Amino acid sequence: MADSVVSPGNSGPNCFKEAVCIDTARIYDSCSDKDCLEDLQVYFTDQAQAIVDSATAVRSKAVEVMEVFMDVESVPFNRGFYSVEMTFYFLIKLDVFSAPMSVPTQVEGFATFTKRVILYGSEGKVKVFRSNTSPFDAGEMLSGSNLPVASVQVVDPIVLNCRLRDCCFPGDYQISIPPSISDYFGGTFFGVVPVRCVTITLGLFSIVQIERNVQILIPAYDFGVPDKECTTPTSSADDPCELFAKVKFPSDEFFPPTLTELEGCDC
Numbered sequence: 001m002a003d004s005v006v007s008p009g010n011s012g013p014n015c016f017k018e019a020v021c022i023d024t025a026r027i028y029d030s031c032s033d034k035d036c037l038e039d040l041q042v043y044f045t046d047q048a049q050a051i052v053d054s055a056t057a058v059r060s061k062a063v064e065v066m067e068v069f070m071d072v073e074s075v076p077f078n079r080g081f082y083s084v085e086m087t088f089y090f091l092i093k094l095d096v097f098s099a100p101m102s103v104p105t106q107v108e109g110f111a112t113f114t115k116r117v118i119l120y121g122s123e124g125k126v127k128v129f130r131s132n133t134s135p136f137d138a139g140e141m142l143s144g145s146n147l148p149v150a151s152v153q154v155v156d157p158i159v160l161n162c163r164l165r166d167c168c169f170p171g172d173y174q175i176s177i178p179p180s181i182s183d184y185f186g187g188t189f190f191g192v193v194p195v196r197c198v199t200i201t202l203g204l205f206s207i208v209q210i211e212r213n214v215q216i217l218i219p220a221y222d223f224g225v226p227d228k229e230c231t232t233p234t235s236s237a238d239d240p241c242e243l244f245a246k247v248k249f250p251s252d253e254f255f256p257p258t259l260t261e262l263e264g265c266d267c
Contacts, residue, residue, distance in 0.1 A: 029119035030209040040111040042198040045187025048107040053195040060162040121148035161201035
């Protein structure tokens, strides 16, 4: 059976006009995960740790993903597969109570978690040189040019539990902290010997991808010429009441949809 050939169209903005070759990142493998991170220790600066040591209770306020450091290495004796090691750093915001029914003091710390996955990334030995890359940057890129690129998508985790306890093993507090993390807090983590510790349990959703730059042939329909005119703000647009009048009434906030309504829609 002969291969089918798609011929360019003759007219219309949505008609196929030509096949073009683009250089883009192709996802070779990906995985999604749902991790329950139990009893992660929260690390504080010396000033914050002094407040925690005198606390009677703590309450979590918010948790954010500060940074994810990634390392990609080939898997021995398994060609085309790579291990992706990810180290997550979470910003932990807490309310610390020094006495029952007292006004809490807000402190910030961080927790860390490391996981590893193995994904298929194919093989490549090409060294890439680009005209818009400085020699110094090119040297960094070429040192790992045969490795695919890994990326992780993650949402801010869900707090499942947070508790205050006595520290039985203060030596476990000493860990390696990247400068970008320690600089955020403005204090020092070195020499801190905690009396009381905070542990937190998080629910984490993530998607890990491994990709390479490849040349792909795609159909081109037309140039992406904007069909919307630019609008210039007028003095009337600065009227807050006029802007508010254009906001749709939030009916769903007052009348939340039922489970039957959600199952019947194409959400």
